[in-house]
Amino acid sequence: MADTYDRSRPSYPEDAASWLIGSAPSRVLELGAGTGKLTELLVAAGHDVLATDPLPEMLAHLQARLPGARTAVATAERIPAPSRSIDVVVVAQAFHWFNFPVALDEIARVLRPDGVLALVWNVRDEGIPWVRKLGAIIGGGDTSVTAPLTESPLFGEVDEQEFRFWQNLRKDELIDLVRSRSYFELMSETERADVLARVGALYDDYGRGHDGMKLPYLTRCFRAHVVDQPPAPVVVEPILDLDATQPVPRPDLGVPAPGAGVSTSSTSGGGPTPGGGPTPGGGPTPGGGSTPGGGSTPGGGPTSGGGPTSETGPPEDPGTLLIDFK
Numbered sequence: 001m002a003d004t005y006d007r008s009r010p011s012y013p014e015d016a017a018s019w020l021i022g023s024a025p026s027r028v029l030e031l032g033a034g035t036g037k038l039t040e041l042l043v044a045a046g047h048d049v050l051a052t053d054p055l056p057e058m059l060a061h062l063q064a065r066l067p068g069a070r071t072a073v074a075t076a077e078r079i080p081a082p083s084r085s086i087d088v089v090v091v092a093q094a095f096h097w098f099n100f101p102v103a104l105d106e107i108a109r110v111l112r113p114d115g116v117l118a119l120v121w122n123v124r125d126e127g128i129p130w131v132r133k134l135g136a137i138i139g140g141g142d143t144s145v146t147a148p149l150t151e152s153p154l155f156g157e158v159d160e161q162e163f164r165f166w167q168n169l170r171k172d173e174l175i176d177l178v179r180s181r182s183y184f185e186l187m188s189e190t191e192r193a194d195v196l197a198r199v200g201a202l203y204d205d206y207g208r209g210h211d212g213m214k215l216p217y218l219t220r221c222f223r224a225h226v227v228d229q230p231p232a233p234v235v236v237e238p239i240l241d242l243d244a245t246q247p248v249p250r251p252d253l254g255v256p257a258p259g260a261g262v263s264t265s266s267t268s269g270g271g272p273t274p275g276g277g278p279t280p281g282g283g284p285t286p287g288g289g290s291t292p293g294g295g296s297t298p299g300g301g302p303t304s305g306g307g308p309t310s311e312t313g314p315p316e317d318p319g320t321l322l323i324d325f326k
């Protein structure tokens with residue numbers, strides 16, 4: 001599937017990439033990076049990119065395309081980066097897959113103040129009759145879903161821009177384009193054969209000799225600045241009574257008295273950890289009872305209802321538990 005996808009799907013115009021990210025070198029986190037079609041343009045433009053996707057086989061293609069690229073298997077709902085560390089979060093052809101409320105909270109968490117969320121989709125230009133005909137056979141038209149962003153209180157006004165390009169396709173590449181669609185996987189053998197025969201016939205009618213088919217696309221781009229974020233995570237320096245090797249109770253910072261509900265060195269076998277609060281087996285850990293997005297609230301930062309309590313210690317920044325962007 002990743003192979004077929006990579007062979008048949010178009011890349012993005014360079015102008016679109018620079019409109020989305022800007023020209024100054026930036027720290028960019030890409031969500032749903034897939035096989036790295038957009039990533040390639042971002043790296044070539046000199047940005048510092050962390051490319052993520054939930055599917056390791058997609059990232060394997062990305063690594064083959066861009067040896068040495070920084071990648072992580074991750075979803076938009078739980079991002080492996082510290083809070084407020086990213087200039088631009090970019091999503092190409094994938095935002096419509098996200099669990100919007102959770103993902104938008106998580107994206108707002110990792111963006112630096114005034115950072116940008118940039119979305120892009122390639123959409124076949126069905127203003128042209130034969131392209132409309134192709135769409136009627138293969139389905140899967142415009143998936144650019146932006147309402148969750150325009151309606152989100154976490155982000156400001158959404159800017160839009162459109163770019164146009166043509167993808168040259170030979171017949172086998174057009175067939176791959178059809179095969180790469182997720183709905184095609186769900187069809188019966190008979191339905192698949194019917195669709196492929198109709199697409200083949202359309203190509204024979206509209207393909208142009210050696211040049212093949214020129215499939216017109218619109219690249220629809222959107223970007224918005226983050227305007228509201230969970231508060232920056234509380235960083236608790238070690239507060240230790242070195243003689244006792246026990247955390248000093250600091251209920252104001254969520255460091256409870258030993259035995260008050262949080263595992264400490266005396267129960268975990270190790271010394272008190274930097275942070276003085278939760279230790280392994282104690283407080284919030286990745287996957288340790290956290291919801292998608294981390295912590296007791298998506299984004300994991302101390303928000304109303306999710307702040308420090310004497311039972312759990314201070315919430316950790318989920319990103320710092322995973323990958324440091326630097």
Ligand SMILES: C[S@@+](CC[C@H](N)C(=O)[O-])C[C@H]1O[C@@H](n2cnc3c(N)ncnc32)[C@H](O)[C@@H]1O
Pocket residue numbers: 009031032033034035036037038053054055058074075076077091092093094097098099
């Ligand atoms: C249509 S592909 C786009 C890939 C690539 N961005 C491109 O432009 O070619 C959609 C990608 O979104 C990823 N995806 C699906 N659900 C996701 C989620 N919840 N969080 C992050 N990525 C997701 C899929 O694994 C897939 O690689």
